[in-house]
Amino acid sequence: MKDAYKAPSEPKAGSADEAAASWWMARETGHNFDPDGFQAWLTQDAENAAAWARVQAIWQGFGDHRAAPELAEARLQARHWARAEGQRQRAGLATRRGLIAAGLGVLGVAVAAPLLLKPKTSFAQSFATGVGEQRALSLPDGSRVTLDANSALSVRFDRKARHVAMTHGRAYFEVAHNADLPFRVVARQDVVTALGTAFSVELRNQKVSVTLMEGRVSVGRVGADGHIDTLAQLSPLQKIVLSGDAAPSVSSIDAAHDFAWRDGRIYFDDEPLASAAARMNDYSATRINVVGKATGIRVSGMFSAGQSEAFAEAVAAYYPVSLRRGDHSLTIGPRG
Structure with missing residues (x-):
């Protein structure tokens, strides 16, 4: 020894x-x-x-x-x-x-x-961030995790695998290679398995998105018998979206846009205004509320995280909506 x-x-x-x-x-x-x-x-x-x-x-x-x-x-x-x-x-x-x-x-x-060592007890710990807070984590196996704002997950390592359970929000994983211990991220009933790679997982509104930066990951779903049924294997710069019983959607991504959140920027690509506002709310105590028919307006562009006022003003300038200011809140609604 x-x-x-x-x-x-x-x-x-x-x-x-x-x-x-x-x-x-x-x-x-x-x-x-x-x-x-x-x-x-x-x-x-x-x-x-x-x-x-x-x-x-x-x-x-x-x-x-x-x-x-x-x-x-x-x-x-x-x-x-x-x-x-x-x-x-x-x-x-x-x-x-x-x-x-x-x-x-x-x-x-x-x-x-x-x-x-053949540990009898597993490493287990939970991590969370608040509004406007991002956190960089180093795990005992050498893997690194960047936890986005308003996100939470728990980590558990045992002798068979490295387990991460996403509670809500988004995280970017840089996985230390270990062929004997697969790295699994579970979001609802969806499972991402990797050995050594870099990818992000987002759980929002019962929808799971997996975006691969480098390496290779297998994305599956836990069946009624407890086994993982493979849905897709992603190649670098691919993204899969899983939502309920809908067919998985795989597409190519632009890394500068899809991983912009790690640099404090948020990119929207033809996204419903209500969803975009919810993302902005993760980074600022000033809450954006979208009401009425304005919720369905689709927006595109890149904005600085935490700049809720600038986002709301840009929307009001380019779309037929009204903007009302309150105490720590901004309300966007249909004009007139």
Whole structure:
């Protein structure tokens, strides 16, 4: 088993992940850990905070198994490495990369975790965002999730698969490849299965949309017998829309438009005004209400997330509707 603790390939020199591994190992072993210096580094750059979160997620992902013999041995080795590095420093022989490699060696057990540990309990956690809030998540397997505003999902990993259940809203997944553990996202009774790829899933008004950026995903539906019946396999830059018993609709997408929400922009393509307003409401405390025949007007264009006033004014300027302002609300209705 000892060979499993060799340090993984080092990340790019000077990267935030490299620094985070170094800080983690210093704090864990008590070797040359400077709390003030750590806080200064952590708040210096958003990427530093994200890298530290990834390091924490790796360790926290072991849950009750942190005391497992394999991990305990790895931590003991880290302390031995730290003491050896300290002796080399006093002799003028130590290198910063040596200390970092020691930290990465301990964190490297996460890469070999499926071989080292057979957990009895699953990793499980729920995440949610409020109006106007987006959140970047790092999962214990190395996958990353961008959770859109006003969205929620729960994550559960076990020895057979990685499970994500969408409650509502939208999320973008960058899945770490693991052929032995498929990554499944469930939205209502629809299931997206991936091994290593990037895609988004949106659940809104009982309609599920899956948009593939790169890689390949299988989209299916859970049948009465509990098995997943495959509906389609998407290729990059394809989108599938599933709504009740209606036939699935597959189409090509423009990545600059369909993934614009990740950059704070919302793109509408011939969408009913009521639906477009509902999307805008995810990003602003100023609520847009659409009433009467105005709900059926179809709109196209790109708008900045959170700019409800600008959106409502643009609609009022180009379409035969009226705009009424209230306390934290905008009402769009038929003119006259």
